[in-house]
Amino acid sequence: MNARLVGLAAAVLLSITANAEEPKTVKKGLSAPGYLNATARGLLKRRMERHGKDMLRLVNSVLMLERAEAKRIATEVAEEPRLTRPIAGGEDDLNTSLPERFFVLQDDLRVKAKAVAEVAGKGDDVSLAARTGEMMQVCVSCHSTYLEPAPQPK
Numbered sequence: 001m002n003a004r005l006v007g008l009a010a011a012v013l014l015s016i017t018a019n020a021e022e023p024k025t026v027k028k029g030l031s032a033p034g035y036l037n038a039t040a041r042g043l044l045k046r047r048m049e050r051h052g053k054d055m056l057r058l059v060n061s062v063l064m065l066e067r068a069e070a071k072r073i074a075t076e077v078a079e080e081p082r083l084t085r086p087i088a089g090g091e092d093d094l095n096t097s098l099p100e101r102f103f104v105l106q107d108d109l110r111v112k113a114k115a116v117a118e119v120a121g122k123g124d125d126v127s128l129a130a131r132t133g134e135m136m137q138v139c140v141s142c143h144s145t146y147l148e149p150a151p152q153p154k
C-alpha cells in the first residue's frame with residue numbers, strides 16, 4: 001500500500017471531521033488521570049497493532065470507494081471482543097489496571113465503527129469518509145490520553 005497516499009487520506013479525513021466535537025488533549029505523563037501501567041500496555045499491544053493495520057486498510061478502501069471492503073473491515077473492528085470492565089471483587093483481574101475512561105472510549109470506538117459499516121452499504125461516499133474520520137477521532141482521543149508517543153525529532 002502506498003504510505004503517502006494513506007497519510008494524505010488520513011489528513012483529509014481528519015480535516016473533514018475537524019468541526020466535529022474535538023476531544024481535549026490531556027496532559028501526558030504520570031500526572032495524567034488514569035495513566036496506564038505496564039500490565040495494561042502489555043494487554044493492549046497486539047490488539048493495537050491489529051487496529052493500526054485495520055485503520056490503514058479502511059482508509060485506503062474508503063479512498064478507493066471499495067465500499068464492501070470498508071464495510072467488512074469496520075464490522076470486524078466493531079465486533080472484536082472488548083476488554084471488559086472489572087467486576088466487583090475481581091481485584092486480581094488484569095482489567096482493573098484500566099481506568100473507566102478507557103472503557104468509555106473503547107465502547108465509543110465500537111459505536112463509530114458500526115456507523116462506518118452501516119453507511120458503507122449506502123453508496124454515500126462523502127458520509128462514509130466523514131464516519132471514517134469520526135472513527136479515527138476515537139483512536140486519537142484515546143491515544144492522546146494514554147499512548148506514550150515515540151520521541152520526536154526536533
Ligand code: HEC
Pocket residue numbers: 036041042044045048049051052053055077102103105106109135136138139140142143146147148
Ligand atoms: C480505548 C483506548 C484506545 C483506543 C480506542 C485505540 N487505541 Fe490504539 N493504543 C492505545 C494505547 C494505550 C496504546 C499504547 C499501548 C502501549 O503502550 O504499548 C495504543 C497503541 C496503538 C498502536 C501502536 C501499537 C504498537 O505497535 O505498539 C497502534 C498502531 C494503534 N494503537 C492503533 C489504533 C487505531 C488505528 C485505533 C482506532 C481504530 C486505536 N488504536 C484505538 C489505546 C487505544
